[in-house]
Amino acid sequence: MAEGAAEVSAESDDAGDLGTVEPERGVAPIKPQYLTTKEQFHEFLEAKGQEKPSQESEAVDPAGNDLAEPEAKRIRLEDGQTEDGQAEEAAKPGEQLQAQKRARGQNKCRPHVKPTHYDKNKLCPSLVQESAARCFYGDRCRFLHDVGHYLETKPADLGPSCVLFETFGRCPYGVTCRFAGAHLGPEGQNLVREGLIQAPPIRNGLDKALQQQLRKRKIHFKRAEQALRQLSRGPMPGPTHEATVLEGREAEGAPRQDNCDIQLDPQEPDTIGPPSGPLRTCGPLTDEDVVRLRPREKRRLDISGKLYLAPLTTCGNLPFRRICKRFGADVTCGEMAVCTNLLQGQTSEWALLRRHPCEDIFGVQLEGAFPDTMTKCAELLNRTIEVDFVDINVGCPIDLVFKKGGGCALMNRLAKFQQIVRGMNQVLDVPLTVKLRTGVQERVNLAHRLLPDLRDWGAALVTLHGRSREQRYTKLADWQYIEQCVAAAHPMPLFGNGDVLSYEDANRARQTGVAGVMIARGALLKPWLFTEIKEQRHWDISSSERLDILRDFTHYGLEHWGSDTQGVEKTRRFLLEWLSFLCRYVPVGLLERLPQRINERPPYYLGRDYLETLMASQKAADWIRISEMLLGPVPPNFVFLPKHKANAYK
Ligand SMILES: Cc1cc2nc3c(=O)[nH]c(=O)nc-3n(C[C@H](O)[C@H](O)[C@H](O)COP(=O)(O)O)c2cc1C
Incomplete structure (x- = not known):
């Protein structure tokens, strides 16, 4: 979905142990000396907020701004929400349903x-x-x-x-x-x-000429149409790949949109894709070119054993992924992009495809409900962007997508699902992967039945999020079922996903035989989790180190979104969205028992210093205070409500 406009349901989290289906909701076991009450917690932060900036905050405030002004005066919050972004508790039974709805993710x-x-x-x-x-x-x-x-x-x-x-x-x-x-x-x-x-070139940007052609619907998707025609006649054979001069050049890393084949040819202005007749070349063919013309295989994706940072709408933006890469994430993926928006040349949707040079194994994720748009979109991306794989989101639970037959709904639309996978696979030179949930309904597992089909249709890898659509995040991921699915997928690699927040969780997940582990909220709560898993340790990271990470994020954000007012405020909003997850992290040194589990709600506690306490706050006003340390004061009448109620516990 378009950058800054996405709607994804990250429902409230519930508690329990990894691997159990019916979890108990837990409270993070914090050492008694750090525990406090809600009132004392907020009084402490309020008092600190009124003080002149401490040395700590002076050191972190680039503009030397006085942070003493209470934000509550300047920040308006949405009606019906308490200051911490959660729905007010319903006073009357009649309002309960409404309140429940509001309290969802x-x-x-x-x-x-x-x-x-x-x-x-x-x-x-x-x-x-x-x-x-x-x-x-x-x-x-x-x-x-x-x-x-x-x-x-x-x-x-x-x-x-x-x-x-x-x-x-x-x-x-x-x-x-x-x-x-x-x-x-x-x-x-x-x-x-x-x-x-030289600033690194923007990779996977949208070329103006291409955007115009997309807007005027002037593009002819030859390869997709051929694939779709074949599909309508019955199942297609495996993908074939004619190599072209164009592909050879792409393999060398030349930007694809500048390529002579993609440039809009006045003779053939509406064509994208490899020529079906004699090869068009940019000039005379050399021996080297002829070697490149040999048919070649579809590129392979070997990511077994690697740590995969999940696609995360809104929060998994490029600056955040840069942070995770630094901490050891091996594979990254863009936020879910809607295929029809890409086909219309929407700038904000194309922004979701952008890739930073540090993202050495990078994929993009697409959402769509129909074989023609998904196949055309795959052909478009195949020609215009640099990726190592394309993923289909068949796990998206949100109504907007589900009701149109996309996301999770595809798990019950087998014919369309098959056509989408086969069609996309036919036009892509890079591997096609699929992200699934266990099923749609809570007690009706579908994934194990779909996996052999997906393997036959040509999917190179599947990631399974161990929860159904109906469950959202109310239950723990079912790793026993994921284990069962490993066998069903064989020899296709299966990545497992759900509830990994520590190296112990990752180890247990790996014991199921999965090819690798995907991490979503764990990375949002503590992006250094990748390091912890690789080094098999718990990292008692200090609050100032955590602030340094946030500062780096804002630097990457200003680089990505711009350092003018618009860019600063965009960076701030994405930082605030992230802070709505980060506040759930409980520092290692404060825990009576390690590790913290994803379903455990932290009780009120005072950290080892002011900043640690501030970072534990679930109040939007306190997240804004942190943003002001890094990006200066918010503009007048600033309003913020997190997209995901990550701070809500059901
Ligand atoms: C904020 C947020 C945004 C998400 N966006 C996407 C998305 O764009 N595409 C997708 O396939 N899954 C998305 N998910 C689901 C995650 O990728 C992952 O499957 C899920 O959170 C379970 O993993 P976890 O228990 O490690 O969080 C999102 C989850 C969260 C919390």
Whole structure:
């Protein structure tokens, strides 16, 4: 789903031990000396918040902002929600159902954040982009053209140094950067530092020409149509792959959209995909090219034994994945993208496909309900982006997707499911993988029956989340069933997914015989989990180390979303979404028994220092306080309600 607009249900978590089906809800066993009451906890943070910033917070506040102003005055929260983002308890029985609905995983009535695109105080992009000579819109342009006037209304810088300027020697946001003081010369010119480092090229961006063709529906999906025709006649044989000059060049890592075959040919403007007739080439063929023309096999995906960071709508954004990569995640995947939105050339949906150079084994995940759109989308991506695999989300539980026959619903639409897998597999040069749940209903397991089919249809790997759609997160993942499914999938590798929060959990999961483990909420609660698993230890990470991780996230965020107001606020919102999960982590040194389990609710406790306590808070106002330490004060009338009620326990 489009970046920043996704709706995914991360339902409230319940308790119990990994491997049991009917879990007991637990409370994290915190050493008695750290325990406190709700009132004392909030009083403590309130009092600290009123104080002048401590040394600790002075050290972490890049802008040197006074953090003493109580956020509650400035932050509006959604009606019917308590300050901590949870639904108020229903007072009357008649309201109970309603309250239950509200208490489920999603905050569906979140405030709509007005886009700042048409902000009349925004400087015209022609004055920011050095390449743009003059404003295309002339007198009709709605943005400011007077830099002096713009600077008068521009809010104060958020800090003395700009991460883009520091890293690359040049900040593309120029005067609009919220840290612009670091790189503006005496005349207001945007400075460039010596030894300028090229910013890494955006991988998997959407080319403007391609976007136009998609919007005008001018693309002809030759390979997909051929595959779909074959499918309508009956099952197809396994995939065949004609190698082309184009593919050879792609294998060398050349950007695909710049390739002569994908460029929109005036003679054949509506064609994408390999030529069916004689090969078109960019120039004369060399011996090297001829070698590349040999038919080659579909690329393989060998990720057995690797740690796979789950696709995570909203939270699994590129900056977060960079953090997880640093801590040892081996495989990463983009957030779920809706195939029809990609086919329409929606910029925000294409943003979900972007890949950072550190993501060495990277896939994208697609959602869709129909063979034609899914196959066409697969062909489109096959030609335009660099990925190691494409995954189909057949685990998505949300109504919006389910009611259209996508996500989990495909588990009960066998004919369509088969056509989608076969069709996509036929047009992809990279392996196709599938993410499943145990089934739709709680007591009707379907996965074990589907796995042999998926293997025959050509899926290279399946990940099984050990819960049904109906269960959402109310029960623990059923690892016994996952074990049963390993045999059903054989020899196709099966990854297991559900409730891994410690190296012990990962070890137990591996004992089921799965090819590897996928981790979702565990990574959100503690991204250093990958290191813990690899080094087989518990890491008693300090609050300042945790803050450093958050700071790195904001730096990656500013790099990814921009260092102007819009980019800063986008970074903040994604940070806040993440903080709504992070607060559930209980520091190792505070636990009476290790490890923490994913179903255990932390009681109120005071950490070993102020920051540790602040990070344990489930109040949105406290997450905002943390964001202000890193990104400066929130704008006036700032509203935030987390998308996922990760802090809600049923
Ligand atoms: C915030 C959030 C977003 C998610 N988004 C996706 C998604 O885009 N695609 C998907 O297949 N699963 C998604 N999931 C499900 C996870 O990938 C995973 O299957 C599930 O959380 C179980 O793993 P866990 O127990 O390790 O959290 C999401 C889960 C969460 C908590």
